[in-house]
Amino acid sequence: MYQGLIKRYREWLPVTEQTPVISLFEGSTPLLPMPRLAAAISPHIALYAKFEGMNPTGSFKDRGMTLAVSHACQEGRTVLMCASTGNTSASAAAYAARAGMQCVVLIPGGKIALGKLSQAIVHGAKVLAIEGNFDEALRLVREICAEFPIALVNSVNPMRLQGQKTVAFEVVDDLGDAPDYHAMPVGNAGNITAAWMGYSEYHAAGKSASMPVMLGFQAAGAAPLVHGKPVLQPETVATAIRIGNPASWQGAVRAKEESGGLIDCVTDAEILEAYAMLPALEGVFAEPACAAPVAGLKKLAAQGFFNKPCSVVVTLTGHGLKDPDTAMQSAASPLVAVAASRDAVLQAMGFCA
Amino acid sequence: MYQGLIKRYREWLPVTEQTPVISLFEGSTPLLPMPRLAAAISPHIALYAKFEGMNPTGSFKDRGMTLAVSHACQEGRTVLMCASTGNTSASAAAYAARAGMQCVVLIPGGKIALGKLSQAIVHGAKVLAIEGNFDEALRLVREICAEFPIALVNSVNPMRLQGQKTVAFEVVDDLGDAPDYHAMPVGNAGNITAAWMGYSEYHAAGKSASMPVMLGFQAAGAAPLVHGKPVLQPETVATAIRIGNPASWQGAVRAKEESGGLIDCVTDAEILEAYAMLPALEGVFAEPACAAPVAGLKKLAAQGFFNKPCSVVVTLTGHGLKDPDTAMQSAASPLVAVAASRDAVLQAMGFCA
Numbered sequence: 054m055y056q057g058l059i060k061r062y063r064e065w066l067p068v069t070e071q072t073p074v075i076s077l078f079e080g081s082t083p084l085l086p087m088p089r090l091a092a093a094i095s096p097h098i099a100l101y102a103k104f105e106g107m108n109p110t111g112s113f114k115d116r117g118m119t120l121a122v123s124h125a126c127q128e129g130r131t132v133l134m135c136a137s138t139g140n141t142s143a144s145a146a147a148y149a150a151r152a153g154m155q156c157v158v159l160i161p162g163g164k165i166a167l168g169k170l171s172q173a174i175v176h177g178a179k180v181l182a183i184e185g186n187f188d189e190a191l192r193l194v195r196e197i198c199a200e201f202p203i204a205l206v207n208s209v210n211p212m213r214l215q216g217q218k219t220v221a222f223e224v225v226d227d228l229g230d231a232p233d234y235h236a237m238p239v240g241n242a243g244n245i246t247a248a249w250m251g252y253s254e255y256h257a258a259g260k261s262a263s264m265p266v267m268l269g270f271q272a273a274g275a276a277p278l279v280h281g282k283p284v285l286q287p288e289t290v291a292t293a294i295r296i297g298n299p300a301s302w303q304g305a306v307r308a309k310e311e312s313g314g315l316i317d318c319v320t321d322a323e324i325l326e327a328y329a330m331l332p333a334l335e336g337v338f339a340e341p342a343c344a345a346p347v348a349g350l351k352k353l354a355a356q357g358f359f360n361k362p363c364s365v366v367v368t369l370t371g372h373g374l375k376d377p378d379t380a381m382q383s384a385a386s387p388l389v390a391v392a393a394s395r396d397a398v399l400q401a402m403g404f405c406a
Numbered sequence: 407m408y409q410g411l412i413k414r415y416r417e418w419l420p421v422t423e424q425t426p427v428i429s430l431f432e433g434s435t436p437l438l439p440m441p442r443l444a445a446a447i448s449p450h451i452a453l454y455a456k457f458e459g460m461n462p463t464g465s466f467k468d469r470g471m472t473l474a475v476s477h478a479c480q481e482g483r484t485v486l487m488c489a490s491t492g493n494t495s496a497s498a499a500a501y502a503a504r505a506g507m508q509c510v511v512l513i514p515g516g517k518i519a520l521g522k523l524s525q526a527i528v529h530g531a532k533v534l535a536i537e538g539n540f541d542e543a544l545r546l547v548r549e550i551c552a553e554f555p556i557a558l559v560n561s562v563n564p565m566r567l568q569g570q571k572t573v574a575f576e577v578v579d580d581l582g583d584a585p586d587y588h589a590m591p592v593g594n595a596g597n598i599t600a601a602w603m604g605y606s607e608y609h610a611a612g613k614s615a616s617m618p619v620m621l622g623f624q625a626a627g628a629a630p631l632v633h634g635k636p637v638l639q640p641e642t643v644a645t646a647i648r649i650g651n652p653a654s655w656q657g658a659v660r661a662k663e664e665s666g667g668l669i670d671c672v673t674d675a676e677i678l679e680a681y682a683m684l685p686a687l688e689g690v691f692a693e694p695a696c697a698a699p700v701a702g703l704k705k706l707a708a709q710g711f712f713n714k715p716c717s718v719v720v721t722l723t724g725h726g727l728k729d730p731d732t733a734m735q736s737a738a739s740p741l742v743a744v745a746a747s748r749d750a751v752l753q754a755m756g757f758c759a
Binding site: 054055077078081083084085089104107109110111146147148149150151152153157159162170171172174175176177179180181182183184185189190193196197201227228329332333334335336337338372373374375377380381383384388389390391392393394395398399401402404 | 407408430431434436437438442457460462463464499500501502503504505506510512515523524525527528529530532533534535536537538542543546549550554579580581682685686687688689690691725726727728730733734736737741742743744745746747748751752754755757
């Protein structure tokens with residue numbers, strides 16, 4: 054019986070027998086072959102989606118949260134706090150509820166996906182909308198957690214990245230080795246940092262023969278790592294990566310450099326195009342941020358990047374249900390109202406009535 | 407590497423080597439211990455949630471859909487059709503996309519959860535809103551599929567229940583035997599019919615020593631099985647079980663009678679109370695319909711039903727992200743807007759600034 058990633062990868066994680074395991078049975082997400090999407094990108098790639106939307110709260114954040122909250126519990130904390138564009142708050146609130154702890158979430162004012170907000174609220178978190186952006190929210194959280202005995206569960210908490218690194222273990226365990234490339238969206242940069250840590254540890258221990266080239270993609274309006282400097286007013290439809298000053302900046306640069314990879318950006322128009330391709334071609338509904346690496350792979354392929362057969366894993370960080378509004382706005386085919394009769398339905402289907 | 411329920415339970419399913427497997431790696435959902443929720447219900451129960459919201463499209467419907475669409479594909483169909491209150495349409499549309507098939511969905515006018523509708527649309531289904539209820543939509547689908555070479559993928563398609571029965575296999579495989587009780591929401595009644603089929607087959611083959619008592623719960627405003635006659639205008643906040651004339655009526659009655667169980671109903675007020683308990687006590691966010699069996703267990707416990715130690719599995723049919731609007735409306739703590747300053751945040755948290 055599967056019981057979550059701490060139990061599965063205990064020997065690779067900083068836990069002891071005294072650590073209470075706070076788990077919603079996260080991890081062990083599907084690695085789905087994506088043949089139609091691959092064909093639309095490049096004839097050379099064998100493409101797999103690591104669908105992190107299938108974690109309990111619908112995003113990869115649960116991997117780090119199980120470890121961060123278990124540790125906070127072990128340390129006797131009773132209150133958690135985080136800044137979030139949505140996914141972290143949903144995960145923190147859920148794991149806090151599971152542990153019987155309180156949770157305070159600071160979210161930036163303005164764009165936050167409806168689904169994510171509803172999660173933090175139903176799990177009983179106190180949600181404070183700050184008149185400022187993510188970076189300001191995180192600064193406030195750090196200040197308050199330094200002053201009070203509150204567990205900070207943003208990815209500046211090293212337990213978060215420790216849990217998130219397990220995604221690399223699972224990919225290697227499923228494929229039998231590392232893929233040639235691993236592409237993912239880059240916002241706060243914890244994900245690419247953690248995945249590279251996981252690949253590095255597994256490789257050092259002889260669990261994989263190779264390491265992937267890491268490909269990170271930001272949104273053009275929120276691309277500090279591409280421009281080499283923070284973005285004061287980040288803007289993008291992909292709310293999960295609307296971050297101007299990533300907490301794991303150095304980790305992302307290290308992942309790029311050590312793997313011989315790159316961090317590039319794609320426009321919102323490219324993101325929305327890729328966002329529509331995934332569910333229509335493969336039946337997988339991921340949140341807008343997940344479309345950034347898909348759009349990025351298309352962009353690289355058009356530049357001749359994939360010129361021989363290779364395996365590519367793309368992390369789909371969150372479920373599309375997190376953001377139904379963007380889905381409805383982007384939809385090509387709207388809802389059609391018809392009378393409850395055979396002829397009316399056949400006509401609407403384009404069949405002769 | 408896990409590759410979905412047809413591969414896992416192939417010998418128990420009506421598939422051949424010629425059946426193309428159309429899968430999104432559904433099934434093998436978590437069986438989560440729910441100690442806090444159990445304590446709030448009865449001192450005698452060991453409670454587990456079978457969290458079917460962790461299927462790829464966020465509901466248990468994916469179990470039946472992988473089999474129904476694989477069969478439709480084998481038979482050379484290129485168009486799928488279904489009537490749906492939401493979850494079936496989301497699943498049908500996703501598996502149609504995965505198979506490269508067209509999908510037509512008839513939904514009843516009025517209440518449909520936003521998340522579910524967004525799924526059908528992003529997966530490219532043609533969604534027709536019928537000026538009528540679910541039962542009228544299903545009647546039209548049956549009429550049209552009988553006339554044209556279109557695969558009907560509602561649960562009147564026997565492949566649907568064949569796939570759905572695997573939930574019982576997984577529960578037995580995880581627990582080592584059947585639980586004492588299995589509680590679930592009852593709408594179109596396919597789920598309780600299929601689960602009982604699965605328990606019966608596993609037991610007959612010696613895979614379990616016992617069989618569970620089946621406990622089905624309808625919403626008071628949509629309780630045809632409780633009243634023993636169809637409900638013409640079913641109404642409930644739990645849109646997934648807003649059905650007045652269940653397709654699997656006989657199967658539900660059989661499950662109840664053969665297992666010595668019951669089918670009861672709970673009010674919308676009881677549903678909304680239980681709906682709020684799950685995410686707040688256990689960190690699990692399920693759609694409103696899932697709260698019906700939780701409320702039902704509370705009701706039975708208050709009547710002295712559980713008077714000795716027993717194991718209870720409750721099926722949580724879909725993810726709460728399917729219906730963010732109901733979540734926001736039901737939320738006790740609304741969003742609080744605060745200035746981006748330490749003092750303002752501390753004050754909002756209830757800490758001295």
